[in-house]
Each structure stands twice: as C-alpha cells, then as structure tokens.
Amino acid sequence: MLFGPSLLRWRVGGAIEAPDALFLAFGLFWLLSALSQPIAVFLSAANALRFQLAAVLLLRAGSVALKLLLSRRLGMVGVAWGRVGAELLLLLPYALYLPSLIARLRRRSAMA
DSSP states (O other): OOSHHHHHHHHHTTSSOOOHHHHHHHHHHHHHHHHHHHHHHHHHHTTOHHHHHHHHHHHHHHHHHHHHHHHHHHTHHHHHHHHHHHHHHHHHHHHHHHHHHHHHHHHHHHHO
16 A cells, blocks of 8 residues: 555556555555454354355445446546445444354353
C-alpha cells in the first residue's frame, strides 16, 4: 500500500498510473483478509463446514454485487473497493457466529 505507487512507476516506467485509492483498497483488502483467513481455518478445524459454506456464498454474492455496483461509479477502483466491502460483509457473520461456536466447543470439551 505504501510502496505500490513507487514500485509501479519503477516497473512500468510511468506508462501506467494507478490512483492512490486503488492501493489503499488493496491494502485494506489484505488487512481484512489477514483477519478472516485464520477464522476460516478455525472454522474448518471446528468442523463448522455448513456455516463456512454459507459465509463463503455470502462473500461471493456480495463481492459480485458490490464490484458491479462500484465499478460503474468508480471504474477499476470500484472493483477493488467492492472486494473490500465483501470482506467486511464476511466478518459480520463470523463475529455473530464465533461466540456461540466457541461456547459449544468449550461445553463439549468439559464433558469429555
């Protein structure tokens, strides 16, 4: 995110210019992905596959819808921001589901 503009200029010699908002969107996407991916691994280990499938379907549908909507308004930057929005959309069900899953796993562990 910080070095992207400089690296792009170095690589293509100024033939392509990308707006700073694009690099910001990519940076935020990777930050949010760094939050959601460990949760996905935990859900897989906890055998919460149905929930995980539903969450991924929400992510995909939200991603396509937001990318289409925002690309019409913002161009290529809108596609990147659509993915950021979809990643945020994914974190909401995770935040709602994880406490009950952890409580259920603790009860199961206490009974064993």
